[in-house]
Amino acid sequence: MDGVDMRTRLGWIELPNPILTASGCAASGREIAQFFDIARLGAVVTKSIMLAPRAGRPTPRMAETPSGMLNSIGLQGPGIDVFLRRDLPWLLSRRARAVVSIAGGSVGEYAELARRLHGAPGVTAIEVNISCPNVEDRGEVFACNPLAASDVVAAVREASGADVPVFAKLSPDVTDIVEIARACVEAGADGLSLINTLLGMAIDTERMRPVLGGMTGGLSGPAIRPVAVRCIWQVHEAMPEVPIIGVGGVGSGLDALELILAGASAVSVGTAIFNDPGACMRILRELDDALSERGIARLADVIGLAHKPSGHPTSTGLGPGRPGGLSSPGRRHVLFEEDRR
Amino acid sequence: MTVSGTPIQLRGPVLTRRQAGAYVSLTVVAPGIPEQFRPGQFVAVAVGGEGSAMLLRRAFSIFDVKPDHGGAVEFVFAVHGKGTAWLADRRPRDVLDLVGPLGRPFPLPRYPAHCVLVGGGYGSAPLFTLADRLRGRGCRVDFVLGAATADRVFGALTARRVGETARITTEDGSLGARGVVTDVLPSVIRESQGDVVYACGPMPMLRAVSALAARAGIPAQVAVEETMACGIGVCMTCVLPVIGDDDITRMVRSCVDGPVFRGDRVRWNDAGTVPPDALGATAGVKVR
Numbered sequence: 001m002d003g004v005d006m007r008t009r010l011g012w013i014e015l016p017n018p019i020l021t022a023s024g025c026a027a028s029g030r031e032i033a034q035f036f037d038i039a040r041l042g043a044v045v046t047k048s049i050m051l052a053p054r055a056g057r058p059t060p061r062m063a064e065t066p067s068g069m070l071n072s073i074g075l076q077g078p079g080i081d082v083f084l085r086r087d088l089p090w091l092l093s094r095r096a097r098a099v100v101s102i103a104g105g106s107v108g109e110y111a112e113l114a115r116r117l118h119g120a121p122g123v124t125a126i127e128v129n130i131s132c133p134n135v136e137d138r139g140e141v142f143a144c145n146p147l148a149a150s151d152v153v154a155a156v157r158e159a160s161g162a163d164v165p166v167f168a169k170l171s172p173d174v175t176d177i178v179e180i181a182r183a184c185v186e187a188g189a190d191g192l193s194l195i196n197t198l199l200g201m202a203i204d205t206e207r208m209r210p211v212l213g214g215m216t217g218g219l220s221g222p223a224i225r226p227v228a229v230r231c232i233w234q235v236h237e238a239m240p241e242v243p244i245i246g247v248g249g250v251g252s253g254l255d256a257l258e259l260i261l262a263g264a265s266a267v268s269v270g271t272a273i274f275n276d277p278g279a280c281m282r283i284l285r286e287l288d289d290a291l292s293e294r295g296i297a298r299l300a301d302v303i304g305l306a307h308k309p310s311g312h313p314t315s316t317g318l319g320p321g322r323p324g325g326l327s328s329p330g331r332r333h334v335l336f337e338e339d340r341r
Numbered sequence: 342m343t344v345s346g347t348p349i350q351l352r353g354p355v356l357t358r359r360q361a362g363a364y365v366s367l368t369v370v371a372p373g374i375p376e377q378f379r380p381g382q383f384v385a386v387a388v389g390g391e392g393s394a395m396l397l398r399r400a401f402s403i404f405d406v407k408p409d410h411g412g413a414v415e416f417v418f419a420v421h422g423k424g425t426a427w428l429a430d431r432r433p434r435d436v437l438d439l440v441g442p443l444g445r446p447f448p449l450p451r452y453p454a455h456c457v458l459v460g461g462g463y464g465s466a467p468l469f470t471l472a473d474r475l476r477g478r479g480c481r482v483d484f485v486l487g488a489a490t491a492d493r494v495f496g497a498l499t500a501r502r503v504g505e506t507a508r509i510t511t512e513d514g515s516l517g518a519r520g521v522v523t524d525v526l527p528s529v530i531r532e533s534q535g536d537v538v539y540a541c542g543p544m545p546m547l548r549a550v551s552a553l554a555a556r557a558g559i560p561a562q563v564a565v566e567e568t569m570a571c572g573i574g575v576c577m578t579c580v581l582p583v584i585g586d587d588d589i590t591r592m593v594r595s596c597v598d599g600p601v602f603r604g605d606r607v608r609w610n611d612a613g614t615v616p617p618d619a620l621g622a623t624a625g626v627k628v629r
């Protein structure tokens with residue numbers, strides 16, 4: 001078999017492959033472009049951008065933990081004006097697909113960000129980072145409340161171009177992720193990104209004080225991969241038709257495959273980039289190899305496959321020929337039970 | 342402020358490992374890095390081997406670059422925690438994964454100048470290639486090196502050989518004068534008629550050196566050491582408050598906009614905080 005068909009869909013958008021950067025782990029693409037051609041990524045998911053420039057939290061902003069790290073960056077960034085003037089055109093000039101992540105402190109701020117992005121060339125999709133405190137509701141994190149989450153998603157969907165899919169990025173720090181996921185989808189989210197970091201903390205036993213300047217921080221890296229797999233699994237099980245960008249602890253092609261088997265249509269790579277600036281390209285290669293080795297012709301055939309009873313032929317869970325489904329015209333592969341080793 | 346050259350990622354075998362007082366030095370085959378390297382830049386080294394629970398690279402100043410084996414790079418380090426302990430156990434032929442050269446190098450004076458190079462502990466490591474380049478441009482170089490104890494002074498012999506003068510200080514008096522580098526710096530600046538100070542070492546030393554240079558009316562170029570997660574500019578971990586040419590304070594990444602900064606641009610008293618007048622400071626608003 002020559003080459004796996006790595007194309008994937010996020011709603012009505014087709015990407016050449018499923019490997020994306022994770023928001024906040026590749027800035028706006030410039031730095032990692034020194035290591036590889038970022039047009040070869042499925043997409044660059046940009047650092048969450050806010051309306052105004054933002055200085056972020058005090059240092060230290062990072063603590064390494066077993067197979068993970070805590071960060072408390074506090075969304076430092078230049079604000080939407082600079083992003084639109086400098087970063088987005090640059091991504092476009094590099095022919096990179098940009099999934100623009102936005103973050104705000106109020107529903108109005110999210111909506112304003114979506115309005116500013118509306119019509120800007122080069123926006124492939126919007127990812128709404130709702131793991132932010134709502135300044136209008138005593139700082140409760142939007143992602144932890146189905147009503148607040150759906151308010152944000154509805155406002156962004158409403159203010160965005162109809163051609164641009166809106167993905168809501170959820171926090172795993174909730175009792176029932178499916179409830180939040182459903183609220184977002186009902187509010188108009190075209191897809192979901194699962195998961196953001198888990199809230200954690202580290203204390204320096206020499207100084208006997210918290211390590212991070214911001215006290216608490218977000219846990220990322222391989223340590224959280226099982227949580228990501230579980231969240232993707234539960235949400236895909238409940239809403240198999242909703243496309244998912246899987247995020248959390250992916251460092252190899254097999255890690256990416258694990259999230260895809262759980263139901264992710266694409267996979268974002270975050271912390272692994274800090275260890276290996278070329279991680280995304282390596283993971284893409286490893287995923288391609290892993291699929292070939294398993295005799296799989298199309299990535300689309302394994303999305304959510306772990307939900308099928310074992311021995312079931314590869315299937316997308318979307319059903320054949322479903323409009324907007326993953327079958328690409330003229331390239332249907334019929335696989336029989338005997339074909340599986 | 343721009344990144345100089347393009348960093349590369351490579352895997353190369355250790356050529357030599359040697360003990361230098363309290364420090365370990367590793368020379369690693371790294372073709373491509375010597376050609377691009379400029380003094381003050383650093384390498385980011387993966388630690389723990391494949392599948393390690395230590396995800397983040399460790400940053401080390403480049404001490405030297407060599408033509409051996411198509412290009413090699415040497416760095417010097419103190420065992421601090423788990424990552425450096427693992428590195429100290431490497432032996433020749435073990436393979437290391439490096440990214441470099443990273444960061445903004447020491448800017449060189451356009452015309453021959455009198456330069457005072459100040460190093461604290463392993464902070465003197467980047468000063469010797471700097472001294473070579475400065476001397477190559479006809480600059481006078483004087484050294485001030487210090488540490489807590491004699492075995493933690495790095496490169497005293499080389500400093501004596503290369504420098505017009507070399508003053509050593511140790512806190513316990515086991516080598517050179519008892520005290521700290523800033524005790525002797527004013528007289529070295531005066532006697533050498535210094536035009537610029539270059540420094541690398543712990544943050545409190547850099548702050549004091551910057552203040553003394555300012556008092557002497559000369560610029561200081563200092564290489565800072567901030568905790569870094571990525572080393573390549575993507576994560577915003579390594580920031581410190583720096584005053585720009587427009588007089589606006591920004592939280593600036595020390596891995597790509599530094600590690601070398603002008604001493605009078607760094608808000609030393611506010612390091613570790615986000616000053617309320619920094620661009621985008623939102624005092625009181627907590628964000629995950």
Ligand SMILES: Cc1cc2nc3c(=O)[nH]c(=O)nc-3n(C[C@H](O)[C@H](O)[C@H](O)COP(=O)(O)OP(=O)(O)OC[C@H]3O[C@@H](n4cnc5c(N)ncnc54)[C@H](O)[C@@H]3O)c2cc1C
Pocket residue numbers: 063064383397398399400401402403416417418419420421422423424425426463464466565566567568569570600
């Ligand atoms: C630009 C730069 C140049 C440096 N040059 C040298 C050098 O030439 N020689 C040398 O001995 N050391 C140098 N350091 C410090 C060196 O990076 C740390 O000592 C090392 O990362 C400690 O790792 P560890 O696993 O032993 O310690 P741990 O405490 O276990 O490390 C835990 C985490 O904290 C980070 N960290 C801990 N201490 C430091 C520190 N002081 N600075 C930055 N990150 C830290 C580590 O990178 C790691 O991610 C430099 C640091 C920077 C930023």
Ligand SMILES: Cc1cc2nc3c(=O)[nH]c(=O)nc-3n(C[C@H](O)[C@H](O)[C@H](O)COP(=O)(O)O)c2cc1C
Pocket residue numbers: 022023024025047048071073075101129169195196197218219220221222224247248249250268269270271272576
């Ligand atoms: C330093 C750092 C900064 C991050 N910044 C953002 C951000 O701005 N917006 C966002 O939605 N997620 C952010 N994240 C979360 C990641 O996008 C990702 O969801 C999480 O790290 C889990 O993936 P990983 O284990 O591959 O890193 C950040 C993570 C890290 C480590």
Ligand code: FES
Pocket residue numbers: 568569570571572573574575576577578579580594595596597
């Ligand atoms: S260490 Fe990541 S931006 Fe500097």
